[in-house]
Amino acid sequence: MSDELLTSAEMGEADRLTIAAGPIDGIGLMRRAGEAVAGEVLRRYPSAMHVHVLCGPGNNGGDGYVVARILAGSGVATTIWASGAPRPQSDAALAAAECPIASRPLSVFEAEPGSIVVDALYGAGLSKPLSGDAARAVGVATALHLPVVAVDLPSGVSGDSGRVLGVAFAAAATVTFARKKPGHLLLPGRERCGDIVLADIGIGDDIIARLQPRAVDNRPAHWLRDFPVPAVDAHKYKRGHVGVFSGGPSATGAARLSALAAARSGAGAVTVLSPGNAMTVNAGHLTSIMLSKTDDVADIREFVGERRPSAFVLGPGFGVGDKTRTFGLALLACGQAQDAAAQVDGLVFDADAITAFREAPEILFEAARRPNAPALVMTPHEGEFSRLFPDIADDNVSSKLDKARAAAARANAVIVYKGADTVIAAPDGRAAINSNGAAWLATAGSGDVLSGITAGLLAQAMPPFEAACAAVWIHADAGSRFGPGLIAEDLPLALVPVLRELVEARPKVPVG
Numbered sequence: 001m002s003d004e005l006l007t008s009a010e011m012g013e014a015d016r017l018t019i020a021a022g023p024i025d026g027i028g029l030m031r032r033a034g035e036a037v038a039g040e041v042l043r044r045y046p047s048a049m050h051v052h053v054l055c056g057p058g059n060n061g062g063d064g065y066v067v068a069r070i071l072a073g074s075g076v077a078t079t080i081w082a083s084g085a086p087r088p089q090s091d092a093a094l095a096a097a098e099c100p101i102a103s104r105p106l107s108v109f110e111a112e113p114g115s116i117v118v119d120a121l122y123g124a125g126l127s128k129p130l131s132g133d134a135a136r137a138v139g140v141a142t143a144l145h146l147p148v149v150a151v152d153l154p155s156g157v158s159g160d161s162g163r164v165l166g167v168a169f170a171a172a173a174t175v176t177f178a179r180k181k182p183g184h185l186l187l188p189g190r191e192r193c194g195d196i197v198l199a200d201i202g203i204g205d206d207i208i209a210r211l212q213p214r215a216v217d218n219r220p221a222h223w224l225r226d227f228p229v230p231a232v233d234a235h236k237y238k239r240g241h242v243g244v245f246s247g248g249p250s251a252t253g254a255a256r257l258s259a260l261a262a263a264r265s266g267a268g269a270v271t272v273l274s275p276g277n278a279m280t281v282n283a284g285h286l287t288s289i290m291l292s293k294t295d296d297v298a299d300i301r302e303f304v305g306e307r308r309p310s311a312f313v314l315g316p317g318f319g320v321g322d323k324t325r326t327f328g329l330a331l332l333a334c335g336q337a338q339d340a341a342a343q344v345d346g347l348v349f350d351a352d353a354i355t356a357f358r359e360a361p362e363i364l365f366e367a368a369r370r371p372n373a374p375a376l377v378m379t380p381h382e383g384e385f386s387r388l389f390p391d392i393a394d395d396n397v398s399s400k401l402d403k404a405r406a407a408a409a410r411a412n413a414v415i416v417y418k419g420a421d422t423v424i425a426a427p428d429g430r431a432a433i434n435s436n437g438a439a440w441l442a443t444a445g446s447g448d449v450l451s452g453i454t455a456g457l458l459a460q461a462m463p464p465f466e467a468a469c470a471a472v473w474i475h476a477d478a479g480s481r482f483g484p485g486l487i488a489e490d491l492p493l494a495l496v497p498v499l500r501e502l503v504e505a506r507p508k509v510p511v512g
């Protein structure tokens with residue numbers, strides 16, 4: 001597995017442990033890193049006339065000297081533009097000494113149209129916004145539209161947060177080492193990286209495992225084992241029953257989208273729980289999805305007692321007010337039932353179910369922290385996130401990954417912090433960053449479908465963090481495959497080919 005994401009501190013530790021374990025040393029890692037970058041430059045630009053290698057003062061610059069040596073050795077016209085000399089006796093100083101090309105100062109960097117730039121100014125060590133010569137170099141490369149191959153990270157992009165500090169290169173490709181970093185997947189960093197190439201420089205999987213990284217690139221390998229398929233003797237209620245709360249007569253569509261997505265995701269039965277005054281409009285638009293009148297908490301209790309649902313969606317189109325809070329807290333108390341069979345496994349709070357608690361989030365968090373509370377997954381977009389976690393949202397230093405984690409710990413809920421770089425975080429610190437989406441998903445009702453997929457998987461007993469990761473990936477894959485013209489109504493059917501491939505790829509459970 002190579003989907004773990006390493007912070008700069010973890011990458012530094014991986015480096016240290018690898019060197020300590022031997023036989024490879026620091027300059028050995030640097031040579032391999034430089035070889036990988038030079039190989040990528042030659043592969044992408046086989047007829048490059050001139051490559052400008054920009055070298056910073058640290059190890060990122062050290063990689064750059066290796067790149068320049070190899071390119072020059074391959075017959076490519078190569079110029080080094082250096083920002084400061086490497087520290088004496090450092091690996092970077094050794095790499096510079098091995099490089100036969102004299103460097104010119106970065107302060108006078110100039111390039112011609114059609115040339116290529118290798119950005120080896122700053123990588124994991126970026127500590128402040130780019131300024132002076134480095135910022136000017138970004139300006140030169142950008143103005144001439146020069147293709148940039150970045151070493152480890154485009155200079156100016158924080159590997160930990162994906163933030164741009166000051167200005168940053170917009171690379172055509174970024175070659176990084178051993179594992180990706182959060183900044184390769186979080187925006188705006190992801191956009192600045194171009195194609196990301198992961199190079200093996202000899203840091204072993206065993207070393208990475210020792211670091212116990214807690215964040216991953218969200219891919220099926222992380223949750224496919226838990227992905228539900230119906231048993232031979234399945235019947236509809238064994239496949240899980242999802243209840244989706246509908247809003248009033250003029251706001252019923254969101255619940256139906258969510259309900260349809262829950263059904264497509266494999267829940268054996270789905271019921272829309274509708275206020276009495278919206279029963280007619282819901283009934284007119286439902287076929288396989290069931291409908292039940294639900295006006296108050298007593299109705300919820302009766303439904304839970306009699307129909308044994310295993311997951312609920314509350315929020316899409318529901319409205320913000322006392323009723324939303326009362327329903328939310330009643331659902332979180334479902335785990336207190338005396339009758340074990342009447343216990344609810346999972347809840348998805350989306351949209352209005354999140355906003356409704358903006359004045360008193362502690363009440364929600366406290367209810368979610370009670371020992372028997374059903375597992376809670378909340379799916380805020382940026383606006384909803386800032387309503388429930390204003391202090392976390394306002395932090396200008398933390399990454400989206402850190403923010404989702406902090407929110408998950410505070411709320412004792414799996415947090416799906418949505419957007420083009422959705423982050424899924426569990427209260428125990430596990431997290432995943434999603435990267436298979438597309439902007440086609442930015443369409444009204446798309447989030448309602450996501451909440452339904454999540455509930456559908458929860459209802460089939462998929463563990464909450466895995467269910468949320470799977471739902472986000474499946475939703476994104478369906479949206480990207482569908483592409484132009486996508487509206488939320490298309491998504492439930494667009495799930496089908498994605499689900500089929502997952503079921504076929506799912507590891508077979510050993511027999512006997």
Ligand SMILES: NC(=O)C1=CN([C@@H]2O[C@H](COP(=O)(O)OP(=O)(O)OC[C@H]3O[C@@H](n4cnc5c(N)ncnc54)[C@H](O)[C@@H]3O)[C@@H](O)[C@H]2O)[C@@H](O)CC1
Pocket residue numbers: 011012014015016029030033056057058059060061062063121122123124125126127128129130131134151152153177201
């Ligand atoms: N950790 C590893 O396993 C490996 C790391 N390698 C390379 O080493 C890099 C990290 O090297 P370093 O830790 O030396 O860090 P960098 O080379 O990224 O930065 C060097 C120094 O530049 C200064 N600096 C940072 N941002 C600045 C700014 N905006 N303006 C002016 N000065 C600034 C800081 O003092 C920083 O320590 C990686 O990105 C990668 O390219 C590779 O050689 C291979 C192995």
Ligand SMILES: Nc1ncnc2c1ncn2[C@@H]1O[C@H](COP(=O)(O)OP(=O)(O)O)[C@@H](O)[C@H]1O
Pocket residue numbers: 351381418419420421422437438439440441442443444445446447448449450475
């Ligand atoms: N630019 C984008 N790229 C990828 N996914 C996106 C993008 N914009 C939105 N999405 C996804 O689309 C969904 C939108 O949900 P949400 O904002 O709740 O919309 P709605 O309330 O209209 O349903 C989320 O899953 C989000 O991650």
Ligand SMILES: [K+]
Pocket residue numbers: 060119120121122123150151152153154155
């Ligand atoms: K760089």
